[in-house]
Amino acid sequence: MKKFGYVLTTSNTNLGRKLGKMSGVASGFQSKVSLSDEHNTVPLSDVRSRQALNLSCGGKMTVMVEGLDEEAAVAALQNYVVSSM
Numbered sequence: 001m002k003k004f005g006y007v008l009t010t011s012n013t014n015l016g017r018k019l020g021k022m023s024g025v026a027s028g029f030q031s032k033v034s035l036s037d038e039h040n041t042v043p044l045s046d047v048r049s050r051q052a053l054n055l056s057c058g059g060k061m062t063v064m065v066e067g068l069d070e071e072a073a074v075a076a077l078q079n080y081v082v083s084s085m
Contacts, residue, residue: 002071002074003063003064003065004063004077004078004081005060005063006060006061006062006081006085007058007059007060008058008059008060008061009057009058010057010084010085012056015056015057016050019035019044019050019055020047021084022080022081023045025077025080026044027045028076029067029069029072029073030067030068030069031065031066031069031073032067033045033073034064034065035050035061036053036062036064037053037055037059037060037061038054038059040052040053063077063081
């Protein structure tokens with residue numbers, strides 16, 4: 001399993017849309033991708049579960065990737081997060 005953390009800098013109103021686009025990036029890989037806040041971990045692909053996370057501007061998000069192509073998935077997701085969030 002590979003993981004990385006990121007402190008969110010995007011506004012809360014755009015966060016749902018950006019997480020949806022992030023899910024699109026992850027869908028190009030076989031690896032399973034999860035997001036976590038300080039208390040919960042949910043699959044990135046599950047919209048309802050993502051809404052339950054306490055993610056907001058200034059908060060820390062952790063992305064966990066597990067699978068055969070996790071190296072490539074982490075690189076693509078990190079690139080997306082840094083450039084968009």
